[in-house]
Amino acid sequence: MLTANIDNLKAGGASERRSALLGLARRLTNKRAAPLFVLIALCVLITIANPSFIEPRNLVRIANSAAVPLTLAMGLTFIILLGSIDLSVEGSLSVAAMVVVLLAANDANTNQFGWLAVFAAIAASTVMGLATGLIQTMLRIPSFMATLGVWFIGLGISVYMLGGSAVRLMDPSIRNLALARFAGLPLGVWVALGAFAFACTIQYHTRLGRYIMAIGGGEDLAELSGVNVRRVRILAFGLAGFFFGMAGVLSAAQLGRSDAVIADGRLFAAVTAVVVGGTALTGGEGGVVNTLIGVLIVTILGNGMILLGVSPYVQQTAQGLMIIAAVALSLDRIRLQIVK
Amino acid sequence: MDRITKSRFGAMNRRSFLTTIAAGATVAALPKTLFAADKPTLVTSIRSLSNPYHAVWKSGAEAFAKSVGLDHVTLVSEGNSEKGIADIKALLAKTGGNMVLNSDPNDTPDARPIVEACAKAGAYVVTQWNKPADLHPRDFNPYYVSHIEFDGTVSGKLIAEILFKSIGGSGGIVALGGQISNTAAIERKQGLEAALAANPDIKLLDFQVANWKSSEAYDLTGNLLTRFGDQVKGIWAANDDMGTGALEALRAEGLAGKVPVVGVDGIKAAVDAVRNGEFAATVTSDPFWQGGMGLSIALQALEKKFDPTTQPPDHREFYGKAVLISKDNVEEYYKTNIESQPTVDWNDLWGRVTGPIRS
Numbered sequence A: 001m002l003t004a005n006i007d008n009l010k011a012g013g014a015s016e017r018r019s020a021l022l023g024l025a026r027r028l029t030n031k032r033a034a035p036l037f038v039l040i041a042l043c044v045l046i047t048i049a050n051p052s053f054i055e056p057r058n059l060v061r062i063a064n065s066a067a068v069p070l071t072l073a074m075g076l077t078f079i080i081l082l083g084s085i086d087l088s089v090e091g092s093l094s095v096a097a098m099v100v101v102l103l104a105a106n107d108a109n110t111n112q113f114g115w116l117a118v119f120a121a122i123a124a125s126t127v128m129g130l131a132t133g134l135i136q137t138m139l140r141i142p143s144f145m146a147t148l149g150v151w152f153i154g155l156g157i158s159v160y161m162l163g164g165s166a167v168r169l170m171d172p173s174i175r176n177l178a179l180a181r182f183a184g185l186p187l188g189v190w191v192a193l194g195a196f197a198f199a200c201t202i203q204y205h206t207r208l209g210r211y212i213m214a215i216g217g218g219e220d221l222a223e224l225s226g227v228n229v230r231r232v233r234i235l236a237f238g239l240a241g242f243f244f245g246m247a248g249v250l251s252a253a254q255l256g257r258s259d260a261v262i263a264d265g266r267l268f269a270a271v272t273a274v275v276v277g278g279t280a281l282t283g284g285e286g287g288v289v290n291t292l293i294g295v296l297i298v299t300i301l302g303n304g305m306i307l308l309g310v311s312p313y314v315q316q317t318a319q320g321l322m323i324i325a326a327v328a329l330s331l332d333r334i335r336l337q338i339v340k
Numbered sequence B: 001m002d003r004i005t006k007s008r009f010g011a012m013n014r015r016s017f018l019t020t021i022a023a024g025a026t027v028a029a030l031p032k033t034l035f036a037a038d039k040p041t042l043v044t045s046i047r048s049l050s051n052p053y054h055a056v057w058k059s060g061a062e063a064f065a066k067s068v069g070l071d072h073v074t075l076v077s078e079g080n081s082e083k084g085i086a087d088i089k090a091l092l093a094k095t096g097g098n099m100v101l102n103s104d105p106n107d108t109p110d111a112r113p114i115v116e117a118c119a120k121a122g123a124y125v126v127t128q129w130n131k132p133a134d135l136h137p138r139d140f141n142p143y144y145v146s147h148i149e150f151d152g153t154v155s156g157k158l159i160a161e162i163l164f165k166s167i168g169g170s171g172g173i174v175a176l177g178g179q180i181s182n183t184a185a186i187e188r189k190q191g192l193e194a195a196l197a198a199n200p201d202i203k204l205l206d207f208q209v210a211n212w213k214s215s216e217a218y219d220l221t222g223n224l225l226t227r228f229g230d231q232v233k234g235i236w237a238a239n240d241d242m243g244t245g246a247l248e249a250l251r252a253e254g255l256a257g258k259v260p261v262v263g264v265d266g267i268k269a270a271v272d273a274v275r276n277g278e279f280a281a282t283v284t285s286d287p288f289w290q291g292g293m294g295l296s297i298a299l300q301a302l303e304k305k306f307d308p309t310t311q312p313p314d315h316r317e318f319y320g321k322a323v324l325i326s327k328d329n330v331e332e333y334y335k336t337n338i339e340s341q342p343t344v345d346w347n348d349l350w351g352r353v354t355g356p357i358r359s
Helices: A002-029 A031-049 A056-081 A089-103 A115-138 A143-162 A172-179 A187-205 A207-217 A219-224 A229-255 A266-276 A288-307 A312-330 B002-012 B017-029 B052-068 B081-095 B108-121 B152-166 B183-198 B214-231 B240-252 B268-275 B287-302 B330-339
Strands: B041-046 B072-076 B099-103 B124-128 B144-149 B171-177 B202-209 B232-237 B261-264 B279-284 B317-320 B323-326 B353-356
Touching: A031 A288, A031 A312, A056 A089, A056 A187, A056 A207, A056 A229, A056 A266, A056 A288, A056 B214, A089 A115, A089 A143, A089 A229, A089 A266, A115 A143, A115 A172, A115 A229, A172 A187, A172 A229, A172 B240, A187 A207, A187 A229, A187 A288, A207 A219, A207 A229, A219 A229, A229 B214, A229 B240, A266 A288, A266 A312, A288 A312, A288 B214, A312 B202, B041 B052, B041 B081, B041 B287, B052 B072, B052 B287, B072 B081, B081 B099, B081 B108, B099 B108, B099 B287, B108 B124, B108 B144, B124 B287, B144 B287, B152 B183, B152 B232, B152 B261, B152 B279, B152 B323, B171 B183, B171 B214, B171 B240, B183 B202, B202 B214, B214 B232, B214 B240, B232 B240, B240 B261, B240 B268, B240 B279, B268 B279, B268 B323, B268 B330, B323 B330
Parallel strands: B041 B072, B041 B099, B099 B124, B124 B144, B144 B317, B171 B202, B171 B232, B232 B261, B261 B279
Antiparallel strands: B279 B323, B317 B353
């Protein structure tokens, strides 16, 4: 009796284990999890090649490098989920960085507004985002062109205000975002994690987040279901501006200064991170968690290539190959009817 | 009437990027006759005002214009070669050729159409940094007065030697280069390599490319510190933007001031860093001098104060003397160049000639 029971149990345990394995295998083949596996594979490969990758010191550095791109990409994710694109990343970031250095203690004027400067910077960038949304929805200009315009307007404003020079940020408490640490991580990393938590809340627990997904999945359907598309779009661009502003402050704090070209190259890195994470450029698919993974992939790849001593002459090629590989793995080709 | 319009024009053209654009539009709109006065117009043609380098260039040009009491116009190409050339041609037409041009051509091939247009209109021109190797001032006598460059190899070597000295002559360094295909980046790297060859005790741990950018240098430096840790005794950067980015990465690790950094350009942040011992040195081509002296050379040729055709070859195509800023002279440099506007003897045309340009 007892033996039989044990046998039964054994049989049951085995089949359960088998189904768990099957489930795992199924999840492995699930395209959605692909970016996560790319990330894990990347970490394992780099660690094998150079064990110092896994040292806590290096992980802190990676987190520090990822802070600005992560905050930026949070904002961009919402816009890409809408099925739009926001090219104003660099313009908004440089405006925020400009506002924070010019209002906080700096070496170009006598302002000393401390943390008010930070709020002003984020507010300025948020207003730019809202303006972008208004331009896009009211003037019915495609987001590509509207945000391209705002990019140049933002850049022009910072060039004008900074007079072409680099202004140093001297406020020690703002500099502490990069220099001071809490629990081993620079404060800027905690801010970026806060931004991530905030973005998660918006995407998964608010109506705005769901509406954004709905519009990205099918704008006409969303509108027919009673979603105020215009309002959601304006809010989404404002939200993106908010994150770009945070990134601008972090960026200025890290580099200890701001010039008009402080954001050079950030747009491309952010779009890459969002797409590599598995958010579709067509909208309605993916999300901020994907973007977190995408940012980590891109940052770790950069870190790893240095650790492996990859020659700068081939790094760009390697990066390009990785991007294509990551996107190829995460694309759901069966559902993809056309490629454009 | 003539005078009033001109002074208003000068006021608009004073400080900023936007007003410069407005001034450019005004120039285009002004009737030809206004410029046909006897006084020549001074014209500066540069890439953009969004970088500190060209902003200082412009203030040098304005200081010179003030010293001779002539009108000065700044043309900004914004990295667009066609715009750069078209703006110059428009101004040549408006002034009837009665102008001098000091140009930092946006790209190497641009120098030829610019010089040809000036020679055709009878305007005197000085180019800096970029020109094709087969374009020579002597082929456009007397209008193409001079071409000025700064030897990147010398700068790269100079700062490398100071870096080596400041780390005691032995140990590991990492280097951050500019864009791979850029001439200045290649030359400065060659200078570094020459210095390394002469100092076998210094080990170049790694050479990485940060594309002239502060933010890229910041991330790269953190990664290089992971790979080499305490072996990194010094950092060589091909410009100050990257150097200051590296410095901030060091600061985040508590290493600022312990690992010396060197760069090129002499931007204010780097000069400050030299003052407080975080940078070992920086070297500058002195854009203030470049902006004023280019105009001065061309103007004196136009005023027939010297005859370009009889000048020796190293006055027609030459390397200028770069200014080194290190611990020894930084306080003086700070006083004369940062706290106040530098005073340059604009009549000393050839004082900084170091030799003819290598072909």
